[in-house]
Amino acid sequence: MYTQALNTAETDDRGLEDAGKAAQFQARIDAEERIEPNDWMPAAYRKTLTRQISQHAHSEIVGMLPEGNWITRAPTLRRKAALLAKVQDECGHGLYLYAAAETLGSSREELVDAMLAGKAKYSSIFNYPTLTWADIGTIGWLVDGAAIMNQIPLCRCSYGPYARAMIRVCKEESFHQRQGYEIMLTLCRGSDEQKAMAQDALNRWWWPVLMMFGPPDATSQHSDTSTKWKIKRFSNDELRQKFVDATVPQAQYLGLTIPDSGMTQDTDGHWRYSEIDWTEFKQVLAGNGPCNRDRMAARRKAHDEGAWVREAAASYAAKRAQRQTAQAAE
Amino acid sequence: MATPNTPLWEVFIRSRNGLAHKHVGSLHASDTTMALQAARDIYTRRGEGLSIWVVPSTAITASDPAEKGMMFEPAESKIYRHPTFYEVPEEVGHM
Numbered sequence: 001m002y003t004q005a006l007n008t009a010e011t012d013d014r015g016l017e018d019a020g021k022a023a024q025f026q027a028r029i030d031a032e033e034r035i036e037p038n039d040w041m042p043a044a045y046r047k048t049l050t051r052q053i054s055q056h057a058h059s060e061i062v063g064m065l066p067e068g069n070w071i072t073r074a075p076t077l078r079r080k081a082a083l084l085a086k087v088q089d090e091c092g093h094g095l096y097l098y099a100a101a102e103t104l105g106s107s108r109e110e111l112v113d114a115m116l117a118g119k120a121k122y123s124s125i126f127n128y129p130t131l132t133w134a135d136i137g138t139i140g141w142l143v144d145g146a147a148i149m150n151q152i153p154l155c156r157c158s159y160g161p162y163a164r165a166m167i168r169v170c171k172e173e174s175f176h177q178r179q180g181y182e183i184m185l186t187l188c189r190g191s192d193e194q195k196a197m198a199q200d201a202l203n204r205w206w207w208p209v210l211m212m213f214g215p216p217d218a219t220s221q222h223s224d225t226s227t228k229w230k231i232k233r234f235s236n237d238e239l240r241q242k243f244v245d246a247t248v249p250q251a252q253y254l255g256l257t258i259p260d261s262g263m264t265q266d267t268d269g270h271w272r273y274s275e276i277d278w279t280e281f282k283q284v285l286a287g288n289g290p291c292n293r294d295r296m297a298a299r300r301k302a303h304d305e306g307a308w309v310r311e312a313a314a315s316y317a318a319k320r321a322q323r324q325t326a327q328a329a330e
Numbered sequence: 331m332a333t334p335n336t337p338l339w340e341v342f343i344r345s346r347n348g349l350a351h352k353h354v355g356s357l358h359a360s361d362t363t364m365a366l367q368a369a370r371d372i373y374t375r376r377g378e379g380l381s382i383w384v385v386p387s388t389a390i391t392a393s394d395p396a397e398k399g400m401m402f403e404p405a406e407s408k409i410y411r412h413p414t415f416y417e418v419p420e421e422v423g424h425m
């Protein structure tokens with residue numbers, strides 16, 4: 001569901017590579033050709049994509065935690081079935097993305113180990129808690145809504161396996177956003193307490209959701225090369241503005257107030273939002289968000305407790321293979 | 331400790347009767363039974379298929395993209411292999 005601009009500065013090693021090959025590569029990108037796993041690519045392109053796709057995959061997997069928190073407490077069977085299906089989808093999205101990342105040469109195990117060791121990042125949004133049922137509605141409506149804004153342009157990303165994975169993800173994502181909005185609509189048409197619960201969730205999630213689009217263009221470190229390589233088609237601020245413009249009328253329909261008293265609509269129809277508190281974003285990325293430690297602990301626990309399953313499956317497969325070899329020899 | 335690697339499989343799905351199996355992606359599993367079950371869970375959650383093939387990724391031999399000029403040029407220069415290369419008078423009708 002979620003990708004985020006988490007780029008950090010990368011050393012530029014293009015000078016060491018064959019300039020002719022690099023120029024040919026750029027010409028293919030400029031001609032809108034897709035790059036496939038066995039094609040020649042600059043080392044920095046490979047590295048950037050491995051980082052971006054694996055972070056995206058980690059985000060899908062960690063993203064199951066805040067929502068999984070509510071599966072046993074969903075208010076009706078209908079909501080419970082939908083939430084289960086959604087969380088299952090997030091797992092599937094994580095797996096498509098790990099597979100896409102692996103085509104660049106790192107194994108899934110290496111990628112997962114890097115995440116568990118705290119060396120690879122995931123989207124900052126999952127370090128916020130889901131305190132009430134309205135948070136589940138808000139996540140579907142806003143977090144998935146923001147993810148869709150980010151992911152639609154990625155369906156045209158220059159790297160074939162990533163673009164194809166994103167097409168599948170985007171098809172499934174629309175259900176997530178609609179079920180979230182439906183939860184919000186039901187709460188907003190309910191009792192005063194229910195509506196207040198919806199407003200409270202919006203108040204808590206609004207700013208973190210805007211941060212999902214990554215740092216402002218003026219300070220973003222890596223956008224230039226990503227844009228040149230057609231990994232990124234729109235800037236962080238462009239996508240954020242699109243999201244805000246799409247979301248304000250949806251909030252108005254619900255009768256909810258966006259927690260930004262400085263918000264105004266300009267003559268072109270764009271909704272202008274107030275300054276975002278980037279210190280909070282940096283703190284959450286640095287590991288100091290409300291749930292960073294919980295999320296990492298939950299992932300490590302699941303990984304450790306699943307070790308015996310992986311071991312058992314591997315030794316069963318080895319035993320079967322051995323038996324087959326023995327039978328073949330007879 | 332580093333996690334030991336689980337084998338990689340390529341997944342092919344036939345979406346409807348009469349269509350061919352099509353590559354949809356890959357997954358990790360320790361054996362064929364688990365690969366099939368995982369393929370069902372990962373790639374057919376919304377009725378995408380009637381049949382699944384899983385193939386160990388190591389069993390695939392791929393052509394080298396760097397050689398694609400040499401590999402496919404012979405087909406491109408032989409335009410007489412296409413029906414539109416031949417002239418048939420209009421009076422003859424559709425052929």
